[in-house]
Amino acid sequence: MGRFELQEMRLHGHRIAYRAGGSGPVIVLVHGITSTSATWDAVMGPLSRRFTVIAPDLLGHGGSAKPRGDYSLGAYASGVRDLLVALGHERATFVGHSLGGGVAMQLAYQFPERCERLVLVGSGGLGREVSILLRASTLPGSDVVLPLLVNRYLLDAGRLAATLLGRVGLRAGTDVAEIARGHASLADRDARAAFIHTLRTIVDAGGQRVDARDRLYLAEHVPFLIVWGERDAIIPVRHGRDAHALVPSSRLEVFERAGHFPHVDEPARFIELLEDFVDTTEPATVEPEEWRELLRIGRAA
Numbered sequence: 562m563g564r565f566e567l568q569e570m571r572l573h574g575h576r577i578a579y580r581a582g583g584s585g586p587v588i589v590l591v592h593g594i595t596s597t598s599a600t601w602d603a604v605m606g607p608l609s610r611r612f613t614v615i616a617p618d619l620l621g622h623g624g625s626a627k628p629r630g631d632y633s634l635g636a637y638a639s640g641v642r643d644l645l646v647a648l649g650h651e652r653a654t655f656v657g658h659s660l661g662g663g664v665a666m667q668l669a670y671q672f673p674e675r676c677e678r679l680v681l682v683g684s685g686g687l688g689r690e691v692s693i694l695l696r697a698s699t700l701p702g703s704d705v706v707l708p709l710l711v712n713r714y715l716l717d718a719g720r721l722a723a724t725l726l727g728r729v730g731l732r733a734g735t736d737v738a739e740i741a742r743g744h745a746s747l748a749d750r751d752a753r754a755a756f757i758h759t760l761r762t763i764v765d766a767g768g769q770r771v772d773a774r775d776r777l778y779l780a781e782h783v784p785f786l787i788v789w790g791e792r793d794a795i796i797p798v799r800h801g802r803d804a805h806a807l808v809p810s811s812r813l814e815v816f817e818r819a820g821h822f823p824h825v826d827e828p829a830r831f832i833e834l835l836e837d838f839v840d841t842t843e844p845a846t847v848e849p850e851e852w853r854e855l856l857r858i859g860r861a862a
């Protein structure tokens with residue numbers, strides 16, 4: 562099954578690009594920062610044989626609009642929710658990679674009635690440590706430096722990957738290719754502004770600013786899968802292991818040979834894992850009264 566074509570709709574006056582196909586239970590795939598829905602190309606087709614698969618380009622990324630606006634996790638979560646509803650779906654299994662993991666967690670927290678299952682892949686928001694490359698991009702003046710880093714001649718020659726990405730611990734292959742492709746998009750001024758606005762809401766010079774671990778107790782009541790690459794140089798695998806320890810009911814799968822993009826490094830394994838997770842779990846159903854009690858107990862704890 563080939564690549565899904567990019568489609569468009571307007572939400573709140575802005576162009577939203579997305580890929581969708583298949584039929585059956587709904588799975589929403591949310592990409593990471595500077596990435597796009599294309600990061601899921603290798604898994605969307607096979608998954609669509611059994612599921613309705615939706616993969617948006619988040620606002621500020623890919624084919625979606627890049628306005629001056631709100632690029633917080635809450636705004637992203639609301640945007641994914643709105644796209645889901647606009648496409649005629651009420652609930653879904655949410656799969657988030659990197660930044661998309663933070664978005665998926667925020668969505669499950671803001672709209673628990675929409676979340677059947679939660680899958681985090683090399684997710685942000687679970688610890689302080691993050692790649693020096695992202696931390697440096699939050700510093701004053703980064704908006705001036707970034708255009709030099711994404712000079713198309715450097716990208717075409719492959720020197721960016723060899724000299725910059727390799728120096729911050731990224732192994733040759735998928736990680737370098739995916740990060741380089743994402744940074745190439747920053748040659749566009751509006752995309753670059755959206756990137757900086759997004760990054761500064763979640764990362765500062767010391768690392769990740771957003772920490773969702775204090776709300777992970779809520780995930781005890783949602784089927785929860787954590788996927789990580791053992792060789793992840795962007796966000797350490799320890800974050801996944803720590804999150805699993807905080808939520809004993811969760812399932813942790815570490816891809817020993819993968820980096821920050823396990824769904825790209827080992828797509829067949831990723832597909833098999835996700836299908837098995839859906840097959841062996843029941844969709845979460847949290848009533849308002851139950852949710853209120855969970856929040857009261859968690860707050861008291």
